[in-house]
Amino acid sequence: MRALDRKLWRDLWHMRGQAIAIALVVMCGVGTYVMFLSTLGALRVTQDAYYREYRFAEVFATLKRAPESLRARLAALPGVERAETRVVEQVRLDMPDFVEPVTALMVSLADDAPHGLNGLHLREGRLPLPGRPDEVVVSTPFAKAHTLHPGSRFHAILNGRRQALTVVGTALSPEFVQQLRPGSAFPDTKRYGVMWMGRKALGQAYDLDGAFNDLALSLRPGADAQDVIDRVDELITPFGGLGAYARKDQRSHRFLDQELDQLGTLASLFPTMFMGVAAFLLNVVIGRLVTMQREQIATLKAFGYGNAAVMLHYLKLVAVITGAGVLGGTVLGVWLGAALSRIYMEFYYFPWLKFSLEPMTIVEAAGASLIAAGAGTVVAVWRAASLKPAQAMRPEPPARYRETAIEKLGLKRWLSQPTRMILRHIWRRPLKSALTVVGIALACGIILTGLFQRDTVGYMMNVHYGMAQREDLSVAFTDPTAYRARFDLMGLPAVEHVEVFRSVPVRLRHGHLEHRTAIRGIEAGGELQRLLDADLRQVALPADGILLTDHLGKMLGVRAGDRIVVEVMEGNRPLREATVAGLVKEYLGVSAYMELTALNHFMHEGPTISGAWLAVDAAQLHALYGELKGIPRVAGVAERVQEIRNFNRLMDETMLFFTYVSTVFAVIIAFGVVYNSARIALTERGRELASLRVLGFTRGEIGYILLGELGILTLAAIPVGLWLGEGMCYYIAHTMQTELFRVPVVLVPQTYAFAVAVVLVSAALSGLVVRRRLDHLDLVAVLKTPE
Amino acid sequence: MPEQSAPPPLVASSPRPIFEARGLTKIYQMGEVRVEALRGVDLDLVAGELVVLLGPSGSGKSTLLNILGGLDTPTSGTVRYADHDLTVDDDAAMTQYRREHVGFVFQFYNLIPSLTARENVALVTEISQHPMTPEEALALVGLAQRMDHFPSQMSGGEQQRVAIARAVAKRPQVLLCDEPTGALDAQTGVMVLEVIARVNRELGTTTVVITHNAVIAAMADRVVHFGDGHVVRIERNASRKAASELSW
Structure with a gap:
């Protein structure tokens, strides 16, 4: 092995603590990237393959009842490859x-x-x-x-x-x-x-023997789905057709697609943030590490090593550290990606999972890390190597320290000499100090992004199930039912309070924008189902007009006062217009609401309901279930507590994993940054501190000088970090607005406290390590050798 | 005592000088201070001679040495080594010049701490045309037994001898030593000087030694006195003393 390469490995061994910390930071960045993209890739590839192999239909329709003979006409429509009728x-x-x-x-x-x-x-x-x-x-x-x-x-x-x-x-x-x-x-x-x-x-x-009430179609390549839908609607409307819809509106697909889109958003956002932070740190840390070797670079040059050889040497050093991080990150990312995919498998019912890792994913992650590290190295080596060796080997001229603003303000006499040293040192290299602050702040910030989702989800649940949907049980009828069913429900055991609703499937249209949903007709002044405004105050139901979920308003591009077209998807499918009376705040799903009698009136029907919300005495729930089972009209019963439980289970399975992983990564990154900052500060100032020891300063006093600086920078970084973190959370929330749910940014004090604690503990641990090294400063060597 | 006007360089009986410096000046900007390190130096050095540059610290001798070694360029004036123009600020050419012709010994050794003695020497032999082996070079400085020790495991004298081995292993035409004994006690210093004299004698390497220790001047062929950025005067010793005869 060449001597220069030996130097490389020995240097690596010598700085192993820092090298490991840097590699860990890279590993976390790459790991997140690979984890998300491999999971997303696996799910997408699996979805495609599953749909293809099992011939997932492309157009769907539901109708009341049509004779089987209609099938041939459907199959003969232009663009239709295959038409299947079902019950x-x-x-x-x-x-x-x-x-x-x-x-x-x-x-x-x-x-x-x-x-x-x-x-x-x-x-x-x-x-x-x-x-x-x-x-x-x-x-x-x-x-x-x-x-x-x-x-x-x-x-x-x-x-x-x-x-x-x-x-x-x-x-x-x-x-x-x-x-x-x-x-x-x-x-x-x-x-x-x-x-x-x-x-x-x-x-x-x-x-329905010889008849059907449901339809699935596949299309010829290149067929226009909307054209087919229009033609199908023409054929099925006389048979109580409820409007054909494309695969993109099919319930399972729509949810799956939105989930995957959301994962896609996270997959581009989170790793980019983590990689960005890791790359930034890598650049700063490597740059400073190389700068420390200024004298060795000069010596190598004095003996005839050219700039290219010196550059290559340090690039190799950095490549080894970064490469180790990339390798570890890839392995970790694949492993976590497989675990995350398995979690999604629990939730999405795929027959198999095709794990797929695009080589490009690794290339991108490795490329970003190596470029960041390489750039830091090249700049630092260039700076050191472009000096004349004679100059580089001389101690640097005394740095130009100045009195700091704090001192100029007249606070000087309150500051001890060591405190002045700390302040002036920070002040002398404002950019370097700022970079350290930004690095620690970023690390602090990404901790928030991992945790905020939990806080937010807790808050959303609170609003949705605590303030809006407050029933114990909801009962849905098989068909629209006369209003008097309400009194039957009230007579059942355990039932303490009943509120009824009408639910009408509709297509809402505004200009070229449309959305399939249902209009809920609810009782004015109801206690079990409340609509909330943006400030979460209960909204009084207007006697006329329609209320939309705020997000639905956005999807349709409407505001209060606008007129929208309501295409009713049941009965004889009337086409009506309605005025948007206002928007209501909802975090989950999108809906439209009307006052119950207004909706009945709108539908030109008598008092009709589709279901009811019940407040019940939990002790007698079993008896109530027994009774409900015996009522044929009852299509289904949902228990709010169960919904909450289902939700929490889902969250435990998916989001907790995610939160846990990203938090661990963020913590590692935070520690990596703080530790490296402390170690570099020690190397940079070791001589000066040893000289102070020679002058009679105690270990405690020089520890104060070194760690005081780290402490000030860390403390300065915390508010910046919390602010940056909030910004990142808002950005994530903003990019995750979907029909399924909208994420408000809610950060509970414990989350801030946790982020701050991680940074402080990292700083304290790094401080301890550095402090231990300070205790072993070689005082004699300092006096004998130049800087 | 020093004359104010420097006598012309001694050239008469010598062959064509290997180094020719004329009117060298060097001005540094040190922080906020402007330092005139050389104020017009003329000097010739002849192949194979051992020259001691003597002068107080700050007199400009290190600056001259750095320029001769291609570690720095003068602000004005000309300096030539054989057919190399050393005033040209061309990093690649200077690197090549140092690699092929010059060996350095520094006051603080400048060993790579992560490499053993043998490896420190190998660092240089690996990029040289006709080097000795690191083992030979270390044997030359009397360190055959300590080849696998790291700098931190060696005394200052031993480290300096490794530095000399590293400097001479490539068989340079020129050996430039900047205060080679500056960080050493007298006894160790003498040992190091012996090695330098031996290299000069046995390999015929043109050797320049910087010192502010006048005693060392006795081992030189010529002594160049420096003061305040000038060559103050040049003396030729009738006979060179062996390093072992020196003491301070």
Whole structure:
């Protein structure tokens, strides 16, 4: 090995503490990057492959009832590749040993075409035999929640008739990657599931033999989806069609896509921030490390090493440190990415996960790190090497210290000599001091970005389930029902208070912007469901007009007073206009609201309701469930506590992992920065401090001089860091506004405290390490050798 | 005592000088202070001679040495080594010049602390045309036994001898020593001077030694007295004393 390379390895060994700290910072930056991008890549690739292999349809429609003969006309539409008719019904299940009502979406399977659209990925067992009304395939997550296997039996209410069903298989479908109960934001696999039955059997149960009420189409390459939708609508409207929609509006796909988009946003945002911070630190730290070697650079040059050779030497040194970080970060990122992907697998029901790591991802991460480190090195080496060796070997001329502003203000006599030294040293190199402050501040800031999501989610839940949705139970009817059902509900056991609602599926249009949602008609003055304004005060329901979720207003580009087109998606699908009466604050989902009687009036109908919210006596809940199970009109029951639990479980599984990882990374970065700042300060000032020791200063006193500077810079960095962190949180929140949820920026005091504590503890630990080294300063050597 | 006007350089009986300096000046800006280190120096050095530059600190001798060694360039004047023009501020050319022709010994050794004695020497032999082996070079300075020690494990005298081995291992035409004994006690200093004299004698290396210790002047062929940025006078010793005869 060449002597210069030996020097490289020995130098590395000598500065191993700092090298490890730098490599860790790089590792965290690269790790986050690789973790996010590999997860995102894996999910996207898996989604694509799954959709393709299982022939996920591209246009969907629901209708009341149409004769099977319509299928041929649908299939013949230009652009349509394949048209499949189905029977889809929401059914109530009676699961053994489970007292609460359970709802399932029952989807028919073509008896004659096993390779049709929306193919099933069988996990266990087989498909139902044609014509067997007692055989079903259940979705894997539902089967898991109820430990169902082929042979398991339970009962369902099919079209008002109780029927025994036998599980013959469990399966996954590209149509239900996300299995969400309509109106619910979070999966609840115990209370909602999807199952499949033979077409003939299900058709007969619902008097739809030779007819269908649901439609799935695939398109020819290059077909215009909107054109097909318009043509399909023309054909199905006479049969109670509720409006065809493209895959992008399909519920499972839409949610999945939005989740992946959001992950994509995080995947570009977080790693960029982490990599940016890491790169910045790397640049600063490496630059200062190289500057420390000014004399060795001069010596090498004196013996005839050219600038290029010296440059290469230091680049190699930096490449080894950075390379180690990149390597570690890649391994860590792949490992975490696999773990994160597995978590998403729990939530999204994919049959398999294709793990994919684009080589470009690693190249980008490595490139960013190496460039940042390389730039820091080149600048520092260049500065050292462009000096004449004679000059570089001479001690630097006494630095130009000046009195600081604080001293000039007349505070001088209150400051001891060591304190003046600290202040003047900070003052002398304002840029360097500022860089240290910025570095520590960035590290402090990214801690906030990891934690804020928890705070925010807690706050959102509080607003959504504490201030807006306050019912214990919500009951949905199978069909719009006469208002008097309210009195039936009030007569049930445990029920203390009832508020009813009407829910009308609609398409809202404003200019060329449109959105499918539902208008909720709610009772004025209701206590169980409240609408809130931007300041979270209850909004009084206007007697006329429609209220929109603020985000929906933004999506449609409307403000209070604007007129919007309401295309009702049920009954005879009237087209009406309504005035936007105002916007309401909602963090989860988007909806439209009207006063109940106003909505009934709008629909030209009598007092009609779609469901009710109940306040109940928890002690008698079992009795109530028993009663509700017996009412055929009740399509489903949702318990608010369960929703909250489901949400928290989801959060525990996904966000906590994320928060945990990013917080750990942020902490490592923070420590890396503070530690390096302290170590470099020690190297830079070791001589001066040793000289002071010779002059009779105690260890404590020189410790004060060195660590006092670190302390002042750290303290200065904290408010800057909290401010930067808040800014980064606002940026993240801003980029994460979706239809699913909007993230307010909420930072609880504990989060600030944690970020501050991490920085302070890092500083204290670094201080201890440096302090220990100060105790071993070689005083004699200082007197003998030049700087 | 020093004359005010410097006599012309001694050239008469010598072959063509290897170094020729004429009218050298060097001005430094040290912080806020302007320092005139050289104020017009004329000097010739002849191949194979051992010259001692003697003068108080700040007299400009180190500056001259640095210019001769290609570590620095003069502000004005000319300086030539064989056919190299050393006034040209060309980093690559200077690097090449140092690499091929010059060996340096510094007052504070300037060893690379992370390399052993052998490796410090190898650092230079690896980039030289016809070097001796690091082992030979270290044997020459009497350190064959300590080749695998790190600088921190060696005494000052030993470190300086490693520095000399490092300087001579490439068989340079010129050995430039800046206060080689400055950081050493007398006994160790003498040992180091012996090595320098030996290299000069055995390898025929033109050697320039800077010192402010007048005793050392006795071992030189010629003594150049420096003061205030000038060559004050030049003496030729009738006979060179062996380094072992010196004491201070």
